[in-house]
Amino acid sequence: DGGITQSPKYLFRKEGQNVTLSCEQNLNHDAMYWYRQDPGQGLRLIYYSQIVNDFQKGDIAEGYSVSREKKESFPLTVTSAQKNPTAFYLCASLGAGGWDEQFFGPGTRLTVL
Amino acid sequence: AQSVSQHNHHVILSEAASLELGCNYSYGGTVNLFWYVQYPGQHLQLLLKYFSGDPLVKGIKGFEAEFIKSKFSFNLRKPSVQWSDTAEYFCAVIKDTDKLIFGTGTRLQVFP
Numbered sequence: 425d426g427g428i429t430q431s432p433k434y435l436f437r438k439e440g441q442n443v444t445l446s447c448e449q450n451l452n453h454d455a456m457y458w459y460r461q462d463p464g465q466g467l468r469l470i471y472y473s474q475i476v477n478d479f480q481k482g483d484i485a486e487g488y489s490v491s492r493e494k495k496e497s498f499p500l501t502v503t504s505a506q507k508n509p510t511a512f513y514l515c516a517s518l519g520a521g522g523w524d525e526q527f528f529g530p531g532t533r534l535t536v537l
Numbered sequence: 538a539q540s541v542s543q544h545n546h547h548v549i550l551s552e553a554a555s556l557e558l559g560c561n562y563s564y565g566g567t568v569n570l571f572w573y574v575q576y577p578g579q580h581l582q583l584l585l586k587y588f589s590g591d592p593l594v595k596g597i598k599g600f601e602a603e604f605i606k607s608k609f610s611f612n613l614r615k616p617s618v619q620w621s622d623t624a625e626y627f628c629a630v631i632k633d634t635d636k637l638i639f640g641t642g643t644r645l646q647v648f649p
Contacts, residue, residue: 464642466627466640466641467581467627467629467642469636469638514581516581516637526583526637528581528582529580530580
């Protein structure tokens with residue numbers, strides 16, 4: 425089945441450690457997105473990529489980094505510079521049909537201890 | 538600042554009650570608008586969208602939304618809610634043709 429996978433579902437890290445969240449899609453979508461979801465704040469855009477080897481900062485990119493070496497993969501690294509990393513992280517992709525065809529992954533809940 | 542506002546943060550209803558969730562945006566020009574739903578423990582799903590044409594949009598599961606350009610609003614409605622509608626609802630707007638910006642969400646609880 426086509427879709428977006430994010431792993432792991434739950435992730436725990438110690439403060440000061442970098443951590444990389446995985447996002448893979450087999451939908452052949454060009455564009456991929458990372459959002460952060462916090463209670464009462466909705467979803468906020470961290471980074472997005474419209475094509476391989478290119479990505480753009482979203483509204484809250486500080487303390488995060490991404491790469492897009494392959495079309496199907498868009499990993500997000502939460503660095504030690506992110507002051508409040510504990511959150512639910514959602515990955516999404518957008519198909520050739522445009523905004524008619526945005527799919528979301530199941531999310532990763534990151535807890536920094 | 539440009540934004541998407543959902544003023545109802547938490548709504549509690551009994552089954553069969555009517556629902557209206559507010560969504561206002563502050564972006565100028567042409568907008569594309571969406572409502573997404575996130576059921577407990579599930580993926581975010583598209584409920585309905587407005588790109589152009591008839592400002593009254595019908596979505597899945599009996600939901601509809603009306604785009605009122607003069608009021609910068611895209612409120613979500615359902616005439617009679619069910620317990621299974623318990624979820625979090627997000628309004629979203631496309632900004633700059635390539636970024637989907639979300640509101641803060643509204644948590645709906647429906648009691649039998």
